[in-house]
Amino acid sequence: MYGLTKEDRKAVLAKLKKQQDYLYDNFIDTGVSKIPYADFFQNAWHNSNRYIAELNHRVWSLNEYANDKGLKCIFAVLSLPSEYHFKRQITLKSGKTRLVRNDSYINDDAHSVVAGSKILGNSVRSILNSKVFRAIPKDDRCYVTTREAHKDGTCHLNFMCFVPADYVDNCVKAIEHRFVDEKSYCRVAINNPTAYIMKYIFKTLDDLRKSKGDLNDLSDLTLWYIHHKIPRVTMSRTFISLDVYRCLKGQYNLHKMTTMYNNGRLEVLLDNDGKILQISNDYGDLYMRRRSFIRKDWLREDKPCLKVHQKNLSVEIYDVLGNLLNPPVLPVPDLKSYELLSYYYKLNPETCNLQHYGLVQNECIKRGLINGQIQSLNDFSTDLVETNINPYLNQFSKFKEYLNANPKKVDDYFTTLIALSEEKRIADNKNRKLPKTFDFTPIPEAIIEHDRQSTIYDFGA
Secondary structure: OOOOOHHHHHHHHHHHHHHHHHHHHOEEEOOOOEEEHHHOOOOOOOOHHHHHHHHHHHHHHHHHHHHHHOOEEEEEEEOOOHHHOOEEEEEOOOOOEEEEEOOOOOOOHHHOHHHHHHHHHHHHHHHHOOHHHHOOOHHHOEEEEEEEEOOOOOEEEEEEEEEOHHHHHHHHHHHHHOOOOOOOEEEOOOOOHHHHHHHHHHOOOHHHHHHOOOHHHOOHHHHHHHHHOOOOEEEOOOOOOHHHHHHHOOOOOHHHHHHHHHOOOOEEEEOOOOOEEEEEEOOEEEEEOOOOEOOOOOOOOOOOOOOOOOOOOOOOOEOOOOOEOOOOOOOHHHOOHHHHHHHHHHOOOOOOOHHHHHHHHHHHHHOOOOOOOOOOHHHOOOHHHHHHHOOOHHHHHHHHHHHHHOOOOOHHHHHHHHHHHHHHHHHHHHHOOOOOOOOOOOOOOOOOOOOOOOOOOOOOO
């Protein structure tokens, strides 16, 4: 049924079984009780009662919103051409229907179930982006769509929208102009839109309300949605986010909550990741996210648990002199303009690397943040910084200049000096006396050349 094979059913049921085991084998430890993840999770197949109740409330709130605005309902069914249908339905003499092979069907990826669902979704987007719908104020139009499956597995879409009465005729023409199949139709006179659209939604949810969590009771229709990853219901962004609604657990309906939020009577505080941190109204806090300690030593110890990932807070650290000790990790060209300028003024050219200082200065000049001319990084010498850090470098540089100015060979001198040092060390060991302190400062008159690969007076030249 619905074009599913035995392998498809086995694969989907194995996937659902794995998800179900994870939700029941992992838990949140509150210190008083251990609550499995399954109590907080809801979708079409797990905790379906909550899902259906929330879905019914969303459609009812949309209808209430349309009634308050005085909007009229338009209902349309969008279907696909014959080449997307794997089988076609015929009527027998007895009045019964039967599925037979469809010779017009094209068996390729462009005519698959998922491809057909995308085409119907593109048709809805084309309708909403038409000049007629875009001429309607954003607050005066809303819609809801549901996707269903034919018995052969081909998808069709139900589209219900609410628009002002003056735009109904033009909107109907815009919808009919974008039909992709001649069997599609459009209706206007609908007395109870909520019951009308929920009739189509409940047809796909009957087996979920009876299964009570047993995977063996799921019908092929539910497996069809999961296998092809097709959404059952989509709605316009007329109301506040469902995440806010679920945090308050039904304290307000969607319509009233959206009105409170638009009027500034409801405040929602988000963290850096976009997750809800706090919800408050005029009288105080309605919701505040709490931190729970999660363990995995219940039921199955070898099962993985949800980990809490914390991001390190970046704090600028300065010494007593006001110098920045932890410069930014981002490359200088990736910094924003205000971050770059602030970082430039915090750099101290007397203590930091001059080439890095020149790089930051050139970037500020490129962006027009400061006045000046761009210089080569080779023009920034680090001798000044090194001299302030190590004053002995001045003596070393003078010594190098002296050696270069008086070139003579000193190999014999070094050989003799090393031999004398070795003899002295052996003599001291025999006498078991502490070694004396020797001054190995080179004599300028004796040491004239310094161009060997390695000597005891090699200062890194």
